[in-house]
Amino acid sequence: MKTKIAFIDRDGALIEEPQDTFQVDRLDLLKILPGVIESLKLLRDQKYKLVMVTNQNGVGLTCFPTATFVEPQEEMLKIFKENGINFERVFVCPHLQEGGCDCRKPKTGLVDYFLTTVDLDRETSFMLGDRETDGQFAQNLDIRFFKVKTNKGIDLESLKSFISS
Numbered sequence: 001m002k003t004k005i006a007f008i009d010r011d012g013a014l015i016e017e018p019q020d021t022f023q024v025d026r027l028d029l030l031k032i033l034p035g036v037i038e039s040l041k042l043l044r045d046q047k048y049k050l051v052m053v054t055n056q057n058g059v060g061l062t063c064f065p066t067a068t069f070v071e072p073q074e075e076m077l078k079i080f081k082e083n084g085i086n087f088e089r090v091f092v093c094p095h096l097q098e099g100g101c102d103c104r105k106p107k108t109g110l111v112d113y114f115l116t117t118v119d120l121d122r123e124t125s126f127m128l129g130d131r132e133t134d135g136q137f138a139q140n141l142d143i144r145f146f147k148v149k150t151n152k153g154i155d156l157e158s159l160k161s162f163i164s165s
Protein backbone atom coordinates (compact mmCIF):
# COMPACT_ATOMS: atom_id res chain seq x y z
CA MET A 1 0.00 0.00 0.00
CA LYS A 2 1.21 3.48 -0.82
CA THR A 3 1.98 5.83 2.06
CA LYS A 4 0.60 9.35 2.32
CA ILE A 5 3.14 11.62 3.91
CA ALA A 6 2.91 15.22 5.00
CA PHE A 7 6.46 16.54 5.15
CA ILE A 8 6.41 19.50 7.48
CA ASP A 9 8.79 22.35 8.12
CA ARG A 10 9.15 23.56 11.70
CA ASP A 11 10.24 27.15 12.20
CA GLY A 12 7.88 29.77 10.84
CA ALA A 13 5.38 27.04 9.93
CA LEU A 14 4.55 25.17 13.15
CA ILE A 15 6.24 27.40 15.69
CA GLU A 16 7.25 31.02 15.71
CA GLU A 17 10.61 31.73 14.12
CA PRO A 18 12.38 34.58 15.92
CA GLN A 19 13.18 37.14 13.27
CA ASP A 20 16.40 38.26 14.96
CA THR A 21 18.33 35.05 15.59
CA PHE A 22 16.18 32.56 13.65
CA GLN A 23 16.88 30.15 16.52
CA VAL A 24 14.41 28.70 18.98
CA ASP A 25 16.97 28.01 21.68
CA ARG A 26 15.04 28.71 24.87
CA LEU A 27 11.81 27.31 26.23
CA ASP A 28 10.21 30.75 26.50
CA LEU A 29 10.72 31.24 22.75
CA LEU A 30 8.52 28.24 21.97
CA LYS A 31 5.23 29.45 20.51
CA ILE A 32 2.99 27.12 18.57
CA LEU A 33 1.31 29.08 15.80
CA PRO A 34 -2.47 29.45 15.37
CA GLY A 35 -4.27 26.62 13.60
CA VAL A 36 -1.31 24.26 13.88
CA ILE A 37 -2.80 21.76 16.32
CA GLU A 38 -6.10 21.58 14.41
CA SER A 39 -4.28 21.19 11.10
CA LEU A 40 -2.05 18.40 12.35
CA LYS A 41 -5.11 16.63 13.76
CA LEU A 42 -6.79 16.93 10.36
CA LEU A 43 -3.79 15.37 8.63
CA ARG A 44 -3.66 12.60 11.22
CA ASP A 45 -7.37 11.89 10.74
CA GLN A 46 -6.84 11.84 6.97
CA LYS A 47 -4.24 9.09 7.53
CA TYR A 48 -1.20 11.16 6.70
CA LYS A 49 2.07 10.18 8.28
CA LEU A 50 3.75 13.28 9.67
CA VAL A 51 7.43 13.78 8.93
CA MET A 52 9.23 16.86 10.17
CA VAL A 53 12.02 18.20 7.99
CA THR A 54 13.92 21.13 9.40
CA ASN A 55 17.18 23.00 8.85
CA GLN A 56 18.71 24.07 12.15
CA ASN A 57 21.78 26.14 11.36
CA GLY A 58 24.74 25.05 13.43
CA VAL A 59 23.11 22.92 16.12
CA GLY A 60 25.98 21.49 18.14
CA LEU A 61 28.21 24.49 17.57
CA THR A 62 28.98 27.09 20.25
CA CYS A 63 26.41 29.46 18.78
CA PHE A 64 23.63 26.86 19.13
CA PRO A 65 24.47 24.19 21.72
CA THR A 66 22.57 20.94 21.26
CA ALA A 67 20.85 21.13 24.66
CA THR A 68 19.33 24.51 23.81
CA PHE A 69 17.83 23.01 20.66
CA VAL A 70 16.60 19.85 22.36
CA GLU A 71 14.70 21.47 25.22
CA PRO A 72 12.12 23.47 23.21
CA GLN A 73 12.03 20.73 20.55
CA GLU A 74 11.04 18.10 23.11
CA GLU A 75 8.52 20.41 24.71
CA MET A 76 6.93 21.02 21.31
CA LEU A 77 6.72 17.28 20.57
CA LYS A 78 5.24 16.72 24.02
CA ILE A 79 2.50 19.30 23.41
CA PHE A 80 1.71 17.64 20.08
CA LYS A 81 1.61 14.24 21.75
CA GLU A 82 -0.79 15.51 24.42
CA ASN A 83 -3.02 16.48 21.53
CA GLY A 84 -2.82 13.03 19.99
CA ILE A 85 -0.36 14.11 17.31
CA ASN A 86 2.67 11.95 16.69
CA PHE A 87 5.41 12.58 14.20
CA GLU A 88 6.52 9.39 12.48
CA ARG A 89 9.98 10.85 11.94
CA VAL A 90 11.80 14.07 12.80
CA PHE A 91 14.71 14.91 10.51
CA VAL A 92 17.07 17.75 11.34
CA CYS A 93 19.91 19.16 9.25
CA PRO A 94 22.27 20.74 11.80
CA HIS A 95 24.73 22.12 9.27
CA LEU A 96 25.56 25.61 8.11
CA GLN A 97 24.77 26.53 4.54
CA GLU A 98 28.44 27.08 3.68
CA GLY A 99 29.21 23.47 4.62
CA GLY A 100 27.47 22.32 1.47
CA CYS A 101 25.99 19.20 3.11
CA ASP A 102 23.56 16.95 1.28
CA CYS A 103 20.86 17.14 3.92
CA ARG A 104 20.01 20.84 3.99
CA LYS A 105 16.69 21.63 2.34
CA PRO A 106 16.07 22.03 -0.58
CA LYS A 107 18.28 18.96 -0.95
CA THR A 108 16.58 15.71 -0.05
CA GLY A 109 19.41 13.96 1.78
CA LEU A 110 17.52 14.01 5.08
CA VAL A 111 14.78 11.78 3.72
CA ASP A 112 16.46 9.80 0.96
CA TYR A 113 17.07 6.71 3.05
CA PHE A 114 13.66 6.89 4.74
CA LEU A 115 12.03 7.03 1.32
CA THR A 116 13.60 3.72 0.37
CA THR A 117 11.62 2.17 3.25
CA VAL A 118 8.16 3.39 2.19
CA ASP A 119 6.16 3.42 -1.01
CA LEU A 120 5.47 7.15 -1.17
CA ASP A 121 2.13 8.16 -2.65
CA ARG A 122 3.25 11.12 -4.75
CA GLU A 123 -0.32 12.08 -5.67
CA THR A 124 -1.39 12.88 -2.13
CA SER A 125 1.86 13.51 -0.27
CA PHE A 126 3.02 17.07 0.07
CA MET A 127 5.40 19.45 1.78
CA LEU A 128 4.17 22.20 4.09
CA GLY A 129 6.52 25.10 4.75
CA ASP A 130 7.07 28.84 4.64
CA ARG A 131 10.15 29.22 2.47
CA GLU A 132 11.10 28.93 -1.17
CA THR A 133 13.53 26.19 -0.18
CA ASP A 134 10.57 24.18 1.13
CA GLY A 135 8.92 24.57 -2.26
CA GLN A 136 12.09 23.43 -4.02
CA PHE A 137 12.32 20.49 -1.64
CA ALA A 138 8.78 19.51 -2.69
CA GLN A 139 9.79 19.83 -6.34
CA ASN A 140 12.84 17.67 -5.75
CA LEU A 141 10.61 14.97 -4.25
CA ASP A 142 8.05 15.44 -7.00
CA ILE A 143 5.23 16.16 -4.57
CA ARG A 144 2.96 19.16 -4.06
CA PHE A 145 3.72 22.19 -1.90
CA PHE A 146 1.43 23.87 0.61
CA LYS A 147 2.94 27.25 1.36
CA VAL A 148 2.20 29.08 4.58
CA LYS A 149 3.18 32.60 5.53
CA THR A 150 6.06 32.86 8.00
CA ASN A 151 4.77 32.95 11.59
CA LYS A 152 1.12 33.34 10.50
CA GLY A 153 0.02 29.82 11.32
CA ILE A 154 -1.95 27.36 9.22
CA ASP A 155 -5.39 28.08 7.85
CA LEU A 156 -7.39 24.91 8.45
CA GLU A 157 -9.90 25.54 5.67
CA SER A 158 -7.20 26.18 3.06
CA LEU A 159 -5.42 23.02 4.12
CA LYS A 160 -8.68 21.07 3.91
CA SER A 161 -9.32 22.18 0.35
CA PHE A 162 -5.67 21.63 -0.58
CA ILE A 163 -5.68 17.98 0.49
CA SER A 164 -9.02 17.28 -1.15
CA SER A 165 -8.00 18.85 -4.48
Ligand SMILES: [Mg+2]
Nearest residue numbers: 009011012130
Ligand atom coordinates in the same frame (compact mmCIF):
# COMPACT_ATOMS: atom_id res chain seq x y z
MG1 LIG B 1 10.49 27.60 7.97
Ligand SMILES: [Zn+2]
Nearest residue numbers: 093095101103
Ligand atom coordinates in the same frame (compact mmCIF):
# COMPACT_ATOMS: atom_id res chain seq x y z
ZN1 LIG C 1 22.91 19.07 6.56
